[in-house]
Amino acid sequence: MTKRKEMQLALQMVSGYGAEFSAWRMPGTDPAAYTNTDNYVERAKIAEKGKFQMIFIADTPALTVDLGPQTPSFPMDPMLALMAVARETEHIGLVATHSTTFNYPYNIARQFKALDVISRGRVGWNAVTSSTPEAAANFGMQVASRKERYAKAHESIQIVQSLWGSWQPDAWTLDTEGGKFADMDKIQPINLQGQYYASRGPLPIPPSEQGQPVIFQAGGGAEGLELAGRYASGVYANPYDIESARQHRQALRKSAARFGRNPDDVKMYAGFMFSIGATEEEGLERRRQLMSFNPDEIPSRVSYLGSMVGLRLSVHTVDIDRPLPAELLERTYASPQDPRSPRALQLLKQGLSIRDVLAHGVINYHPVVAGTAVQVADFLEEWFLADVTDGFSVVPDIAYDGVADFVEQVVPILQERGLFHKEYEGNTLRENMGVPYQYGSAETK
């Protein structure tokens, strides 16, 4: 088999507005998008037109932000949103986060597998352990130790996968004439008993067209790498630069090999944000406008930017609409703790105003390209040709038009350059990710 040379794209959906703080206030955006499932369905349809491999809905079961200036960070309910999308799309994959800590394995297994069957094999489960204290409190828990959370995660994934495999592939006979709905000899309990979770099974759901949902992973650290290497076919990673992407991918591949798997069977998707304009100036202006909605946030952002380059910066002592004064610029250095620092420093040295340096997204969680579609494509090409990731989890600034801009402007460039497929490879998420069929638990496959 020749090595796959095309990148893969996941569209990261959050609360329905896009990732930026003030996306909900942008003209055109439905301010009540949070409660209107149409927004998910429409964005997913556009992404499917753009041949995205999947949409991905991140989730934490808690309110974690101040809803005064900003929207919730997560959907009302990820599975209901994906169900709506499933019925109105044909090919695009449907991935959601569900916590291994705050859900019984049987309930996870059931709802994901049901959606996988309904969508004809397009579902993925991003299994996370959740360390958010607000989430734990919603379940009457405290955040457990990392060790315990990961021990629970292993049990959860193993039980879920075993439940998924509790019907043998040919158990569903559907013989109306002979009166045999299923072959009960081929539907067996799993009888798994762990320290934290147990389940008898079977799960009363037949195999989907891809067997069972695809496992994704998103956490970091040694425990996260182990979980990914052992079970995951897809990993959402958050490297800020090429070098950290390379390191993370190598660690993932090594972990997969350690568990006897082919490293090519674990695909990494690097988080990436964009703001597209007809010119670079327009892309930047879009982000300036987003910033302008919340002037109250600017002082803390300026101070944060300062800390990234070794300065104490305050809106009271510098004019943010001008470049950093030369005497301050002289004293800057990139923080070795923050991979975003070199980029911030580079832009400051180019003489951009402090406001514009911020508008370029240097303090964002993911790398940001604010500019033209060609610049966005160039960025993705550079990373992809450096062979540091299998694809990207792209996060629109404003979902309302950002998804369409990417699909209409960036995707054709990537396709022309031979970097992205022009048609879905198959009907299931596994086929479109290029990962092998799996049925039942990893141990028994």
Added chain:
Amino acid sequence: MTKRKEMQLALQMVSGYGAEFSAWRMPGTDPAAYTNTDNYVERAKIAEKGKFQMIFIADTPALTVDLGPQTPSFPMDPMLALMAVARETEHIGLVATHSTTFNYPYNIARQFKALDVISRGRVGWNAVTSSTPEAAANFGMQVASRKERYAKAHESIQIVQSLWGSWQPDAWTLDTEGGKFADMDKIQPINLQGQYYASRGPLPIPPSEQGQPVIFQAGGGAEGLELAGRYASGVYANPYDIESARQHRQALRKSAARFGRNPDDVKMYAGFMFSIGATEEEGLERRRQLMSFNPDEIPSRVSYLGSMVGLRLSVHTVDIDRPLPAELLERTYASPQDPRSPRALQLLKQGLSIRDVLAHGVINYHPVVAGTAVQVADFLEEWFLADVTDGFSVVPDIAYDGVADFVEQVVPILQERGLFHKEYEGNTLRENMGVPYQYGSAETK
């Protein structure tokens, strides 16, 4: 307010086939209906055309039957099925069972409230404690004592309702110009700590158009009556005859009054099954055909029928296609333990063949009318005018055509007789059930 004089109708959906054992084998039925959500959506649309107040999906998280001859008794996933229905209907209520034992209150609160918001206020939660050992085993539990299960149920419902009310009704400001998404002073934690469950909250979901989902209850016994009287606005009951319906409804109303509520605010829906034909003979023939698919089941049904009337009956000693021999008929008597016995005895005495007595559904869980639409309407009218129930939870024998038959043939008769509404009273389930608005926990309303 004058007393409501029209009955209410709930369509009970089970696995997608209808309630009868062999429904999946009937010509016209999609044998794979279990995995095809279209079946739920189509049936719900027909029920909405018939102005049904709600569809109701019962559930137990376990495989409880032998899938050799029969289909699963429950859907792959009730919430996903209701989500599909929500997007393709406008008025009909959407009720699903969720166990208070096998779900964290936060997860119940979240998914039901999200669906309630998405459906614009049409959702109900049938809160049950679940005593099925197979279900408990799927969660690594054993069936707890009745006392403990109900104690958990009280905590669960109180936490869920409090989470539902954690946004004050006017908290969602959505002020794009002023940049105020919500008023955080009006979104508060609930901080409930029980013996079994706890949750901090708030739930990040605004009020729905009916405030929050409607609570339903379905269990029996003193504990069930208490739960219903304290929290429920709707109760699915299973009386077999008018007298037991009257007793159950009186007990429900008394329980509501004991908790300081208006007894009229708790609506009872009596389970009812039907098989409709152009003539009584055709209705019966439909049920004979259903029985004929599973000749293996007949010996045990005959023996069961015998036990209901004080006889040891065997297919080896009687001809089931003939009436019960006179010498046996003489010795029959109605079992005082089984409210279905008088009806069985009556039909045997009328000289029906044993097969036809069974075809009339005398050993079914709910009362059955096999006959014409007029006979079905007569049955419903008799119960309703006896003032022993607020409505019916009707269970089609075969969903494929049974729902349409009821809507096209029975509903117009009920409407002509002034027994059933011709138009929805409002947009929300509460409005269409005629129960008051509630927001937050029962204690704080």
